Every structure is written in C-alpha cells, then in structure tokens.
Amino acid sequence: MQTEKVVKHIVKWLKDYANNAHVNGFVIGISGGVDSAVTSILCAETGLDVLCIEMPIHQAESHVSRAQEHITFLKENYSNVSAIRTDLTPVFEEFKTEVSLQGKQATVDMALANTRARLRMTTLYYYAGLKGLLVAGTGNKIEDFGVGFYTKYGDGGVDLSPIADLMKSEVYAIGTYLKVPASILKAAPSDGLFGDARSDEDQIGASYPELEWAMTQDENGKTASDFSGRQREVFSIYKRLNTANQHKMVPIPICDIPKNYK
Structure with missing residues (x-):
C-alpha cells in the first residue's frame, strides 16, 4: 500500500x-x-x-x-x-x-x-x-x-x-x-x-489477520472444503458471520407496490 x-x-x-x-x-x-x-x-x-x-x-x-x-x-x-x-x-x-x-x-x-x-x-x-x-x-x-x-x-x-x-x-x-x-x-x-x-477476537473467534485471509479467499471463490484444520475453522467463522450479517451490508429492503395497485 x-x-x-x-x-x-x-x-x-x-x-x-x-x-x-x-x-x-x-x-x-x-x-x-x-x-x-x-x-x-x-x-x-x-x-x-x-x-x-x-x-x-x-x-x-x-x-x-x-x-x-x-x-x-x-x-x-x-x-x-x-x-x-x-x-x-x-x-x-x-x-x-x-x-x-x-x-x-x-x-x-x-x-x-x-x-x-x-x-x-x-x-x-x-x-x-x-x-x-x-x-x-x-x-x-x-x-x-x-x-x-x-x-x-x-x-x-x-x-x-x-x-x-x-x-x-x-x-x-x-x-x-x-x-x-x-x-x-x-x-x-x-x-x-x-x-x-474482552477483545474483538474473543467475540468473533478469529483474529483480524485471519479474517482478512478468509475474506480474500472468499472473494477468490474458495469454499470451506478447500481448507483443513484452523484455516477451515476460520473460513467457516467468516462465512457464517458474513451470511448472518448481510442485512447490515445491503440496502433496506423495500416492498415495491405494483403500479396497477395504486
């Protein structure tokens, strides 16, 4: 950088x-x-x-x-x-x-x-x-x-x-x-x-360097099955939290009303 x-x-x-x-x-x-x-x-x-x-x-x-x-x-x-x-x-x-x-x-x-x-x-x-x-x-x-x-x-x-x-x-x-x-x-x-x-790592279960690694692997299309041991554990933690918290990362869902209903 x-x-x-x-x-x-x-x-x-x-x-x-x-x-x-x-x-x-x-x-x-x-x-x-x-x-x-x-x-x-x-x-x-x-x-x-x-x-x-x-x-x-x-x-x-x-x-x-x-x-x-x-x-x-x-x-x-x-x-x-x-x-x-x-x-x-x-x-x-x-x-x-x-x-x-x-x-x-x-x-x-x-x-x-x-x-x-x-x-x-x-x-x-x-x-x-x-x-x-x-x-x-x-x-x-x-x-x-x-x-x-x-x-x-x-x-x-x-x-x-x-x-x-x-x-x-x-x-x-x-x-x-x-x-x-x-x-x-x-x-x-x-x-x-x-x-x-308590630290962030205590709450998340992985350190920031580990999470950065997992984020990069995810962006490269990897899955948990591509890893073993601690790497698989960290990748799984990352994917679980990323999936569970998508509601924070995307716009608020809006219910679109069909025009013919208005």
Whole structure:
C-alpha cells in the first residue's frame, strides 16, 4: 500500500465531501481504538472543524485512558480539534429501568450492548445537528463488509465512512504513519460494548489477520472444503458471520407496490 498517497486521497475526499455538503467539519466518537484514532486524524488533516466526543458507558479504564491520551495528542497537534465528554452511563442505567430485562442472559447482554452503541450514535447526531457537522464513521472493510462486526444504527449509523475500504492491517499501517499513540496501536482491538476487557477476537473467534485471509479467499471463490484444520475453522467463522450479517451490508429492503395497485 502506498500509505502517503492513501492518506492524502482520504483527506481530500473528506474535505471535498464536507465542502460540497456545506458543513463545518466532522464529529467523531473517540473510543481509544485504532480505527477512531486514525479516522479522527484524517478528519483533522482537512483543516475543518473536528469535534471529538468521549461517550463512556461503564467503560473499562484502559479504554478511557487511551481515548483521553489520543484526544490530548490531537489537540496538541491540530488547532481545529475540540473535544467534549458526555457520560452516558446514567442515561443507559435509566433506560434499563424502563425496559424488560427478562430473557436469556446472553440475549439480554447483547441487546444492551447494542443499545450502548445506539445511545452513542444519538449523541453524535445531536452534536452534528447542533454544530453543522458530519458524523464520521470508523468502520474498516473487515468490520463493515466482511463479518458485519458493528451495531446497525449504532456505530453503523454515520454520514460517511473514510476508512471502510481499508483492511484492519492497512488501518494499522496508516496509524503508524500518522503517529497514533503507541498505547493504541498495541492494544487488542475491542468494541468496548460490554464494560469489560474482552477483545474483538474473543467475540468473533478469529483474529483480524485471519479474517482478512478468509475474506480474500472468499472473494477468490474458495469454499470451506478447500481448507483443513484452523484455516477451515476460520473460513467457516467468516462465512457464517458474513451470511448472518448481510442485512447490515445491503440496502433496506423495500416492498415495491405494483403500479396497477395504486
């Protein structure tokens, strides 16, 4: 990958899009992970306003410290960056008092995890509307179009996706080029939706390098029967998640009404 050219291309794309939309810049949620770190720097490089928002909900301390470290890094290097902290923990807890929590614990836990992401999306769009900004997404290609590892209408609810055509390994390469803090580059990827230290790999059952391999094999027309051992296991994980999450990757189905019915 020609990293410098990719960075300049994305920055120009972001700036052109914002200017054509007649907005002031971008708002982005900062999680302490590499995807939001890279995306926020790319947005900052446009010279337009960038509002970074911390939105903790029972967040692991390691995530909070990395997010704060990155925001400090941004503000020290870019005069167009501002930041606010919106603690959504009380909102989340109040939500839980108004809904049923009955059911299988794993199902309830997943529904609540997705609720966290949707509360954050609502917060981002509140500030976007208030300040005339676009919500910048942080999903990469594996998450958005490979295994669908994001929350529909949560972190998937964005105005534009600057790094969605980049594999996770490419995001790391850009992060290194942009001098993202080492603590973020070295941290295990995690969505932080469960308030503990579980990683993305813990949830998915495969690492990002493995998933990138599986995505490439799938695009080349391979099937699980072409592999054995760990490779077959990883490929099967990829295909299962890719199939189950197609509803996130395709447009919302619309029931077309025959013209003679109208």
